[in-house]
Amino acid sequence: xxxxxxxxxxxxxxxxxxxxxxxxxxxxxxxxxxxxxxxxxxxxxxxxxxxxxxxxxxxxxxxxxxxxxxxxxxxxxxxxxxxxxxxxxxxxxxxxxxxxxxxxxxxxxxxxxxxxxxxxxxxxxxxxxxxxxxxxxxxxxxxxxxxxxxxxxxxxxxxxxxxxxxxxxxxxxxxxxxxxxxxxxxxxxxxxxxxxxxxxxxxxxxxxxxxxxxxxxxxxxxxxxxxxxxxxxxxxxxxxxxxxxxxxxxxxxxxxxxxxxxxxxxxxxxxxxxxxxxxxxxxxxxxxxxxxxxxxxxxxxxxxxxxxxxxxxxxxxxxxxxxxxxxxxxxxxxxxxxxxxxxxxxxxxxxxxxxxxxxxxxxxxxxxxxxxxxxxxxxxxxxxxxxxxxxxxxxxxxxxxxxxxxxxxxxxxxxxxxxxxxxxxxxxxxxxxxxxxxxxxxxxxxxxxxxxxxxxxxxxxxxxxxxxxxxxxxxxxxxxxxxxxxxxxxxxxxxxxxxxxxxxxxxxxxxxxxxxxxxxxxxxxxxxxxxxxxxxxxxxxxxxxxxxxxxxxxxxxxxxxxxxxxxxxxxxxxxxxxxxxxxxxxx
Amino acid sequence: xxxxxxxxxxxxxxxxxxxxxxxxxxxxxxxxxxxxxxxxxxxxxxxxxxxxxxxxxxxxxxxxxxxxxxxxxxxxxxxxxxxxxxxxxxxxxxxxxxxxxxxxxxxxxxxxxxxxxxxxxxxxxxxxxxxxxxxxxxxxxxxxxxxxxxxxxxxxxxxxxxxxxxxxxxxxxxxxxxxxxxxxxxxxxxxxxxxxxxxxxxxxxxxxxxxxxxxxxxxxxxxxxxxxxxxxxxxxxxxxxxxxxxxxxxxxxxxxxxxxxxxxxxxxxxxxxxxxxxxxxxxxxxxxxxxxxxxxxxxxxxxxxxxxxxxxxxxxxxxxxxxxxxxxxxxxxxxxxxxxxxxxxxxxxx
Ligand code: HEM
Ligand SMILES: [Cu+2]
Ligand SMILES: [Cu+2]
Numbered sequence: 001x002x003x004x005x006x007x008x009x010x011x012x013x014x015x016x017x018x019x020x021x022x023x024x025x026x027x028x029x030x031x032x033x034x035x036x037x038x039x040x041x042x043x044x045x046x047x048x049x050x051x052x053x054x055x056x057x058x059x060x061x062x063x064x065x066x067x068x069x070x071x072x073x074x075x076x077x078x079x080x081x082x083x084x085x086x087x088x089x090x091x092x093x094x095x096x097x098x099x100x101x102x103x104x105x106x107x108x109x110x111x112x113x114x115x116x117x118x119x120x121x122x123x124x125x126x127x128x129x130x131x132x133x134x135x136x137x138x139x140x141x142x143x144x145x146x147x148x149x150x151x152x153x154x155x156x157x158x159x160x161x162x163x164x165x166x167x168x169x170x171x172x173x174x175x176x177x178x179x180x181x182x183x184x185x186x187x188x189x190x191x192x193x194x195x196x197x198x199x200x201x202x203x204x205x206x207x208x209x210x211x212x213x214x215x216x217x218x219x220x221x222x223x224x225x226x227x228x229x230x231x232x233x234x235x236x237x238x239x240x241x242x243x244x245x246x247x248x249x250x251x252x253x254x255x256x257x258x259x260x261x262x263x264x265x266x267x268x269x270x271x272x273x274x275x276x277x278x279x280x281x282x283x284x285x286x287x288x289x290x291x292x293x294x295x296x297x298x299x300x301x302x303x304x305x306x307x308x309x310x311x312x313x314x315x316x317x318x319x320x321x322x323x324x325x326x327x328x329x330x331x332x333x334x335x336x337x338x339x340x341x342x343x344x345x346x347x348x349x350x351x352x353x354x355x356x357x358x359x360x361x362x363x364x365x366x367x368x369x370x371x372x373x374x375x376x377x378x379x380x381x382x383x384x385x386x387x388x389x390x391x392x393x394x395x396x397x398x399x400x401x402x403x404x405x406x407x408x409x410x411x412x413x414x415x416x417x418x419x420x421x422x423x424x425x426x427x428x429x430x431x432x433x434x435x436x437x438x439x440x441x442x443x444x445x446x447x448x449x450x451x452x453x454x455x456x457x458x459x460x461x462x463x464x465x466x467x468x469x470x471x472x473x474x475x476x477x478x479x480x481x482x483x484x485x486x487x488x489x490x491x492x493x494x495x496x497x498x499x500x501x502x503x504x505x506x507x508x509x510x511x512x513x514x515x516x517x518x519x520x521x522x523x524x525x526x527x528x529x530x531x532x533x534x535x536x537x538x539x540x541x542x543x544x545x546x547x548x549x550x551x552x553x554x555x556x557x558x559x560x561x562x563x564x565x566x567x568x569x570x571x572x573x574x575x576x577x578x579x580x581x582x583x584x585x586x587x
Numbered sequence: 588x589x590x591x592x593x594x595x596x597x598x599x600x601x602x603x604x605x606x607x608x609x610x611x612x613x614x615x616x617x618x619x620x621x622x623x624x625x626x627x628x629x630x631x632x633x634x635x636x637x638x639x640x641x642x643x644x645x646x647x648x649x650x651x652x653x654x655x656x657x658x659x660x661x662x663x664x665x666x667x668x669x670x671x672x673x674x675x676x677x678x679x680x681x682x683x684x685x686x687x688x689x690x691x692x693x694x695x696x697x698x699x700x701x702x703x704x705x706x707x708x709x710x711x712x713x714x715x716x717x718x719x720x721x722x723x724x725x726x727x728x729x730x731x732x733x734x735x736x737x738x739x740x741x742x743x744x745x746x747x748x749x750x751x752x753x754x755x756x757x758x759x760x761x762x763x764x765x766x767x768x769x770x771x772x773x774x775x776x777x778x779x780x781x782x783x784x785x786x787x788x789x790x791x792x793x794x795x796x797x798x799x800x801x802x803x804x805x806x807x808x809x810x811x812x813x814x815x816x817x818x819x820x821x822x823x824x825x826x827x828x829x830x831x832x833x834x835x836x837x838x839x840x841x842x843x844x845x846x847x848x849x850x851x852x853x854x855x856x857x858x859x860x861x862x863x864x865x866x867x868x869x870x871x872x873x874x875x876x877x878x879x880x881x882x883x884x885x886x887x888x889x890x891x892x893x894x895x896x897x898x899x900x901x902x903x904x905x906x907x908x909x910x911x912x913x914x915x916x917x918x919x920x921x922x923x924x925x926x927x928x929x930x931x932x933x934x935x936x937x
Contacts, residue, residue: 077881158826251844254781303708334847337744355725365696367709372633400740442623473833478884563708
C-alpha cells in the first residue's frame with residue numbers, strides 16, 4: 001500500500017467513522033437510532049400479529065424466528081421478550097439517543113453560531129458508547145433464554161431471577177450492560193450540550209434570542225444529567241442482586257421449589273429509583289419534539305412563535321415539575337395514600353404548562369400564512385397527538401381514577417399517543433425539515449405527503465381503540481385475551497388494531513425509501529430552502545469543518561422575525577442588523 | 588428460491604420507484620417549480636385535507652363509541668366504585684369539550700390560513716392578557732378536579748376499623764395462580780413464611796401457630812358477602828403480581844416481602860349482576876395485572892358475591908388448614924426445628 005493510499009484510508013476513517021465533527025456525529029446518531037427504531041417497529045408488528053390473531057399459525061414466523069415461534073405461533077415468553085425490547089428500543093434508542101443525538105448535535109452549534117461542540121472528542125465518545133450499547137442490546141436477542149422479558153421497566157424480582165422467566169438470565173445481564181453503556185453515552189452527550197449552549201453562543205446570541213429548539217435541548221440535557229445517573233444506580237444494584245447475592249430488591253421469595261436466602265430488600269425501592277428517571281424520560285423525549293415543532297411551525301406559518309417567553313417558561317416548568325411526579329406510576333403499590341395525593345397534585349400541575357404550549361401553537365397558526373411542507377404536516381400532527389394523549393393523562397394522573405385503569409390498555413393508548421406519536425412525529429418533522437442541512441439535498445415532498453396521511457390515520461387507528469380495551473379492563477402485557485370470558489368480545493377490536501399496525505409499519509417504507517432516495521438522488525438544496533431566520537441556514541450547503549468559512553456570524557435579533565410589519569420580505573434572518581427605529585421584539 | 592424471488596421483486600420495485608420519482612422531480616423542475624417548496628395547488632390540497640381529516644377522526648371516535656360502548660365494564664359493583672365512576676364521568680365531561688374545541692381550532696386554522704403569496708401573516712408575537720387567561724383557566728379547572736379526585740382517593744384508601752366488622756381475606760399470588768385465605772373461627776390469620784412452603788402447604792403456614800390451624804384457603808374461586816366491607820391483604824410468593832378486580836374498581840400490587848391492603852364494599856351479588864346484564868354466564872373476575880412471567884395472561888380467579896347467609900354456609904363447608912391432607916401437626920413440629928420465625932410474615936388481624 002502506498003503512503004498516499006494509506007493517508008486516504010485514515011481520512012476516510014476520521015471523516016466518516018471516528019469523526020469529531022458534530023454534523024457527522026448527528027448523522028451517525030440519526031442512522032443508528034433510526035435503524036434501531038426500525039427493529040423496534042418490526043417487533044411490534046410481530047407481537048401485534050399474535051394479539052390480533054391469537055394462536056393462529058403464521059409459518060413465516062417460524063422460518064425466521066425458529067424456536068421463538070414453534071409451528072408459527074409466537075411463544076408466550078418470547079412475546080414478553082419482544083414487548084420488552086420494543087419498549088426499550090423505542091424509548092431509549094429511537095426517541096432518546098436517536099432524537100436528541102441527531103438534533104442536539106446537528107443544531108446546537110449551527111443555531112448558536114459555534115464552530116463545533118465544546119468537546120468534539122467527548123461527542124465522538126458519546127456516539128461510540130451509544131453504538132456499543134445498541135450492539136449489546138441487539139446481541140441480547142441471540143443469547144440462550146432470549147432477551148430481557150420483564151417489560152421495559154424490568155421490575156425485580158421478575159428481572160432478578162432467571163427462574164422467573166427465561167429472559168432474566170443472560171439476556172437480562174446484557175440489557176443491564178447495554179443500558180449502562182447507554183447512560184454513559186447520554187451523560188457525555190448531555191454535558192456537552194449544556195456546556196456548549198452556555199458558553200459557545202456567538203456574539204449577540206443572548207439566551208433570550210435562542211431558538212426554542214435550543215431551549216428544549218438545554219432543558220432536556222439537564223433532565224438527562226440529573227436523572228440518568230439514578231437509573232444507573234438502580235440497574236447497578238439490580239446487577240448486584242443478580243450476580244453477587246445482595247438483596248437490595250429481594251425479600252421472602254420462594255421460586256422453582258426453593259426458598260431463597262434473601263431478606264429485607266424491597267422491589268418498591270427499585271420502582272422509586274426507576275421512575276425517578278422514568279418520568280423525566282418522558283420529557284426527555286417530548287421536549288426536543290416540541291422544540292422542533294416550535295421551529296417548524298413558526299417557519300412554515302411565516303409567523304413568530306406566539307408567546308416566546310411563555311414557551312420558555314413552560315419548558316422550564318415542565319422540566320422542573322417532571323422531577324416531582326414519578327410516584328404517579330406507583331399509586332397502587334401500597335404507598336402511603338397521602339403520598340399518592342401529593343403525586344396527584346404535582347402530576348396534574350404539569351397539565352398547565354402543557355396547555356399553555358398547545359394554546360400558543362394554536363395562536364401561532366391563527367392568521368398565519370401556512371406552507372404545508374411535510375415537516376409542517378407532522379408538526380400539526382404532533383399538536384393533535386399531544387392534545388389527545390395529554391388529556392387522557394388527566395385521567396391517569398388522578399390517583400382515584402388510576403386504580404382501575406392502571407396497567408391496562410388505556411395506559412398503552414395514552415402513552416403511545418402522547419409520547420410515542422408526539423415523539424416520532426417531532427422527530428420525523430425534524431428529519432424532513434433539516435434533511436437539507438444533513439445531506440445537502442431536500443426530501444421529496446409528494447412522498448412526504450403520502451407518508452404523513454398514511455401515518456396519522458393508521459396511528460390513531462392503532463392507538464385510539466386501545467383506550468376502549470383499557471376501559472373494558474384488558475390488562476397490558478397479556479399474550480392473548482383468550483383466557484378470560486370477559487374479554488371474549490374484544491377479538492375484533494384487537495384484529496382491527498393489528499390491521500392498522502401492519503399498514504402503519506408498511507407505510508414507513510415510503511419514508512425509508514424517501515430518505516435513501518433523497519440522500520443520493522434528491523434535488524440539491526439551496527442554502528436556505530425554507531426561508532428561515534435561524535443561523536444554521538447561513539452556513540454553506542456542503543459541510544465544512546468549523547461550519548462558517550470566515551468569521552462567525554453575529555446575531556442582531558431574535559429568531560422569529562417572520563412577516564414583520566413594514567418589511568417587504570416575510571422573514572428577517574437573525575444576522576440582519578436592526579434597522580433604524582426597529583426594535584427587537586423580545587426586549 | 589421463493590425468498591430470492593421476493594427479494595428480487597422488492598429490489599426491482601425500489602429501482603422502478605426511484606426512476607418514477609426522478610422523472611416526476613425532473614418534470615417539476617422543468618415547470619419551474621422545485622421539489623421542496625409546496626406549490627399553490629399542493630398548499631390548497633393539503634389545507635383541504637385538514638378539515639377532512641378532522642371529520643374522519645371525529646367520525647372514527649363516534650363509531651367506536653357506538654360500536655363498542657356496551658363492551659365497557661358494567662356499572663361498578665362496589666360502593667367506592669360507584670363514586671369513582673362519577674368522577675370518571677365528570678372528568679370526561681371536562682376533557683371532551685377541550686379535545687373537540689382545540690382540535691377544531693387546530694384544523695380550522697390550518698385550513699383557513701393556507702399559504703397565499705399575496706398575503707402576509709399577522710405579526711402577533713405575544714399578549715400577556717391571553718397568556719394569563721389560558722394559564723389561569725386550566726389551573727382553575729385542574730384545581731377543582733384535583734380536590735374532587737383527592738377527596739375520593741382519601742375515602743377509598745381509608746383503612747377499616749374493627750367497628751366496620753369487615754370480612755378479612757388474604758389474596759396470595761404466585762406464578763401463576765391465586766389463593767384466597769380466610770382467618771377461620773378465631774378471626775386471626777396464622778403466620779406464614781416462605782421457608783415453610785412445602786408440598787401441599789404452598790402458603791408456608793406455620794403449623795405451630797395456633798392461629799393458623801383453623802385458617803381456610805381456596806383456589807379457583809373465592810366468595811364474599813354483599814354489602815359488607817371486605818378487607819383484603821395481598822402477598823406474593825415470587826415476583827410482583829397485581830390483584831385487579833375491575834368490576835369493583837379495585838386494584839393493588841402484590842409484592843414479595845410485604846403486605847399490601849385494599850378494602851371495598853361489594854354492592855351487587857353475582858346473581859344480581861347476571862340479571863342486570865342479562866348474562867347468566869357472567870362472573871366477577873380477579874386478574875393478574877403486573878407482568879409476572881410467561882403465563883401472566885392466564886393468571887386469574889373467579890369472585891363470587893353472595894348474600895351473608897350463603898357466605899356463612901359456604902365458609903363453613905371449607906376445610907380448615909389442619910384438616911387438609913398433608914398439613915399435619917407432626918410434620919409441622921419437625922419443620923419448626925429449622926427456626927423460621929425471624930423472617931415470619933405476620934398478618935395481624937384488626
Ligand atoms: C408501529 C407502531 C407501534 C405499535 C403497533 C406498537 C404497539 C405496542 C403494543 C401493542 C404494546 C403493548 C404490548 C403489551 O402490553 O402486551 C406496546 C408497548 C410499548 N410500546 Fe409500542 N407500538 C408502536 C410504536 C411505539 C413507539 C413509537 C414507542 C415510543 C415511545 C413505543 C413504546 C412502547 C413502550 C414503552 C411499550 C411498553 C413496553 C412494556 O410494556 O414494557 N411503541 N407497543
Ligand atoms: Cu410519569
Ligand atoms: Cu401474576
